[in-house]
Amino acid sequence: MVCVLTMSGCWVDVCLAEMGVAAWMHPVLPAGTTRYVQMPVASGFSPVDRLTPVQPVNLDPDTTQTSSDSVQKSVHPSVQDSVLKSVHNSAQKSVYNSTQNSVRASVGDNPHGVFSADLQCEACHTSESWVPAREPMDFDHSSMTRFALIGRHQTVSCESCHTQLVFSEPVISGDGCETCHVDVHEGAFSETCSDCHDTISFSSVDGVMIHQRTSFQLLGAHAAVSCESCHDGQADGHFVIEDTECFACHEDDYVAAESFDHAGRGVSTRCEDCHTMFSWEDAFYEHAVVSGGFELLGAHDQADCASCHTPDMGLVFNPPPMGQDDCFTCHVADYNEEHANDGYPTDCTLCHNV
Incomplete structure (x- = not known):
């Protein structure tokens, strides 16, 4: 067997001309074949196929048997002295350069x-x-x-x-936020943080969109108020409200009403009888429904509530004067001023309409 070595980086290019006389070195090749391999110096002689073979040294098979010793003695000492030494030095430097970062990272x-x-x-x-x-x-x-x-x-x-x-x-394990971010809602909402939050701003959420998934959808003016307006005094991240009736949140508004004294006049606590969620100030109601059948017609529809529902009467259901289908009970002051001395009947509808 004859080996010819050249240096390429930290590899030794070896041409093995195996002719059956060097079984001690490479017994796997059949006689008469030539194999080109590349062996890394740093990791020992573990050959892999060489893509660009070096030129082999051809020996006469008839003389190889007798010249095996002389070939080994003449070729290998020269290789060891001139090539292997330079290869080793170059390989050592190359291996060091390629691994120094891993070494440094483990100090x-x-x-x-x-x-x-x-x-x-x-x-x-x-x-x-x-x-x-x-x-x-x-x-x-x-x-x-x-x-x-x-x-x-x-x-x-x-x-x-x-x-x-x-x-x-x-x-982190997987893509879940919960590895770093504790669920302050304690399972009250979705287990997937990204259903409500994004990475642009963890605290800024689309509260209206999220609220629409609940049993209490935000409509009208509700959609414009802050979360804290209703969820005040609760622990951070806890938004549970058991009572969803209007009065539960708007009792203070009911008591503090200035244009019409709700509490003093016994106004119903069913806010929705007179108000909508789009505007609290413009009261809207079906008088015929809430009064038990007294429909507001003509000038009655333009009158202020307090003009009929005086402080003494309040806004209780069917106060005594409105319980009678009789104009005189409400308009007695108007009658006395102009009609009493002339003996006009008290049935206003004989001469007047609403």
Whole structure:
């Protein structure tokens, strides 16, 4: 067998001309074949196929048997002295250069764990000061890890997530937010944070859209108020309200009403009898319904509630005067002023209409 070696990086290019006389070295090749292999110096002689073979040294099969010793003695000492020495030195340098980052990443003063050989210390640090890390860093979290930094994630410090600074160990499991973000709602809402939140601003949510999924949809003026207007005094993240009747939230408005004294006149606490969710101030009601049949017609429809529902009567259901289908009971003052002395009948409808 004859070996011819050349140096390529940290590999030794070897041409094996196996003719059955060097079974001690490469017994797997049949006699008369030539094999070109490449052997890495740094990891021992473990041959792999060589893509660009070197030129073999051809020996006469008839003389190989008798010249085997002389070939081994004449070729190998020369190779060892001139080629192997230079190959070893070059390979040693190349191997060192290609692995120095992995070696550096495993030394005792590195708190980050073992990194890929492609990442150097200089990607994040300078020789002037290791702390703080330089800005901008050459480390791209989005392309070098499985977790892309989007929105607010881009502005937080490394320590916010990697509390131990061991970056080689993942701190999240899967794509779930719950690894880092505690559910302050304690399971009252969806288990998937992204159903309500995004990474642009964790605290800014579309409350109206979210609220429409509940049993109490936000309509009219309700859609314009802040969450705290109704969910005041509850622990952060807790929004449960058991009583959804209007009066439960608007009792203070009922008591403080100035244009018409609701509490003093016994106004019904069913706010929806007179108000809608689109505007509290413009009261709207079906008088015939809430009064038991007294429909407001003509001038009655333009009159202020207080003109009939005086403080003495309040707004109770069918107060005594309105309980009678008789104009005189409400308009007695008008009658006395003009008609009493002339003896007009008290049936106003004989001369008047509404």
